[in-house]
Amino acid sequence: MIILFSLSEILDYKIADIPLINVLTFIFIILVAFALGKIIRLNIRRALKDKLQKTTVKTLEKSIYYISIMIGFVVALPQIGVSLSGLLVAGGIMGIVLGFASQTVVSNLISGLFLLIERPIEIGDGINIGDTSGIVKDIKILSTTIRNYDGIYVRLPNDKVFNSTIQNYDAHGARRFTYNVGIRYRDDAEKAMRIILSLLDKHSFVLKEPSSEIFVEELGDSGVNLSIRIWTPSVVWYSVYKELLWKIKVTLEENGIEIPFPQRVVWMKENIKK
Amino acid sequence: MFGTYGLSTTLKGDDIEIIVEGEGKKKRYFRRAGKDEIEKVIFADGGNLVVCPVEPVNLPQDGVAEHLLIELNKPLIIEPGVKNTIFVKFPIEIGVFLVDKRDVELIDIFTRIKPKYTLYGPPESGIICKWWKSDIFDDKPSVKKLYEGILKVDISNKYYEWVELTKMVFDAYSMKVFYNHSAYIHAHLIIVNKTIGETTFITRRPKDMQGSLDIYISRGVKKLEKKFIMEWRFK
Numbered sequence: 001m002i003i004l005f006s007l008s009e010i011l012d013y014k015i016a017d018i019p020l021i022n023v024l025t026f027i028f029i030i031l032v033a034f035a036l037g038k039i040i041r042l043n044i045r046r047a048l049k050d051k052l053q054k055t056t057v058k059t060l061e062k063s064i065y066y067i068s069i070m071i072g073f074v075v076a077l078p079q080i081g082v083s084l085s086g087l088l089v090a091g092g093i094m095g096i097v098l099g100f101a102s103q104t105v106v107s108n109l110i111s112g113l114f115l116l117i118e119r120p121i122e123i124g125d126g127i128n129i130g131d132t133s134g135i136v137k138d139i140k141i142l143s144t145t146i147r148n149y150d151g152i153y154v155r156l157p158n159d160k161v162f163n164s165t166i167q168n169y170d171a172h173g174a175r176r177f178t179y180n181v182g183i184r185y186r187d188d189a190e191k192a193m194r195i196i197l198s199l200l201d202k203h204s205f206v207l208k209e210p211s212s213e214i215f216v217e218e219l220g221d222s223g224v225n226l227s228i229r230i231w232t233p234s235v236v237w238y239s240v241y242k243e244l245l246w247k248i249k250v251t252l253e254e255n256g257i258e259i260p261f262p263q264r265v266v267w268m269k270e271n272i273k274k
Numbered sequence: 275m276f277g278t279y280g281l282s283t284t285l286k287g288d289d290i291e292i293i294v295e296g297e298g299k300k301k302r303y304f305r306r307a308g309k310d311e312i313e314k315v316i317f318a319d320g321g322n323l324v325v326c327p328v329e330p331v332n333l334p335q336d337g338v339a340e341h342l343l344i345e346l347n348k349p350l351i352i353e354p355g356v357k358n359t360i361f362v363k364f365p366i367e368i369g370v371f372l373v374d375k376r377d378v379e380l381i382d383i384f385t386r387i388k389p390k391y392t393l394y395g396p397p398e399s400g401i402i403c404k405w406w407k408s409d410i411f412d413d414k415p416s417v418k419k420l421y422e423g424i425l426k427v428d429i430s431n432k433y434y435e436w437v438e439l440t441k442m443v444f445d446a447y448s449m450k451v452f453y454n455h456s457a458y459i460h461a462h463l464i465i466v467n468k469t470i471g472e473t474t475f476i477t478r479r480p481k482d483m484q485g486s487l488d489i490y491i492s493r494g495v496k497k498l499e500k501k502f503i504m505e506w507r508f509k
Contacts, residue, residue: 173402174393204334208392208405233338233391233402 033072327457423457
């Protein structure tokens with residue numbers, strides 16, 4: 001009883017007109033905010049250390065740590081009689097101003113986080129986003145940097161990356177490309193297909209499986225059009241694509257099969273002829 | 275051809291020529307394999323040249339494949355619970371290393387085999403593998419030593435159904451190649467169910483053989499003990 005009385009007396013004790021209990025609550029909230037900040041910081045570091053650059057992770061974890069502490073102060077300050085209403089009015093106006101100003105920054109930040117979670121692209125991938133094609137060099141929290149195929153540095157804001165259609169040429173191990181090759185009507189299409197298949201079979205980077213396909217796609221105006229569909233490892237597809245078409249043309253010609261020129265048969269009226 | 279040599283040597287055989295020559299510290303390295311030739315200059319006081327078979331996934335371009343797929347000429351049908359050993363052939367790549375007490379450096383790699391790649395699994399998630407087709411042998415087959423090696427596979431069907439096998443996939447990172455006159459690998463294939471299997475390698479050196487230098491270790495890549503899960507069927 002005596003102890004309880006003493007305790008309540010102690011708690012009623014005032015420091016600069018603030019009851020001790022409020023001071024203790026203030027300290028407790030601040031300590032909890034620090035602890036929570038540290039826990040969140042640690043978890044962010046663990047979750048993102050393999051996905052983001054070290055500097056980006058540090059910036060992100062620091063920001064979130066300080067935001068946690070700030071929230072702790074906002075919650076705790078009324079306990080020691082600091083009114084936040086004035087601050088809130090000023091903060092509200094400031095918030096609106098800042099909100100408008102940082103709208104795109106926040107949008108990029110959130111898009112960046114979603115890009116890191118969804119991972120549609122990775123560093124080193126060959127991609128096409130909108131009208132930009134190239135190799136992904138870095139994915140930062142606000143932007144993605146690409147070296148386009150002309151060697152030029154391109155910075156894309158993350159919200160643009162996130163909201164655009166992304167074509168990732170390296171997401172899958174293998175990819176297919178197609179050639180359309182025409183031969184003359186008098187050439188044997190089956191022989192041409194056998195020759196092309198044999199050529200493809202000898203090429204290291206033309207995959208065994210899925211196998212290449214060749215078929216007559218169209219009986220065209222000037223010749224028989226063959227469609228040649230070739231699967232290659234994604235990392236080398238462009239070099240194979242550049243190399244093979246000419247080889248197909250040369251091999252067909254070596255075997256007496258030629259690519260036709262556009263031609264038109266003109267019938268002359270007999271009386272004109274006379 | 276496989277073995278350890280001093281830094282002044284000439285090796286010839288099967289349309290392959292390796293020459294290291296020169297006085298003092300400056301040496302000329304020359305290698306010809308068929309029509310493929312390469313020449314390098316070496317500055318060295320001591321050290322040795324090691325020529326040995328390496329993990330066969332590096333040529334014609336490094337980084338394309340990290341797995342070797344052996345396709346069997348005839349399907350192999352395995353009874354539930356049965357363990358058996360087969361021998362197949364695999365394509366070899368030959369590595370030339372410079373070795374001294376402190377470091378191992380791969381200076382050249384070549385092959386006499388025309389490489390071919392394939393996709394194991396579906397296009398959206400499958401993996402690119404170096405491809406090779408082989409007959410099945412009951413005993414160690416004779417091989418063209420600078421072209422092919424011998425792969426011994428202990429197969430164990432732990433599933434309760436018959437399983438038909440036409441392909442086996444092996445991970446190059448955990449591969450261990452041995453050699454004497456020819457290259458040799460010893461692997462395990464455990465059939466877990468109708469569509470899934472595990473391949474691993476025996477890393478213990480056979481009595482009459484030497485272990486090849488690991489290409490990944492020479493490149494500074496740490497080798498982890500691991501198995502490859504064949505998750506996209508055996509045919």
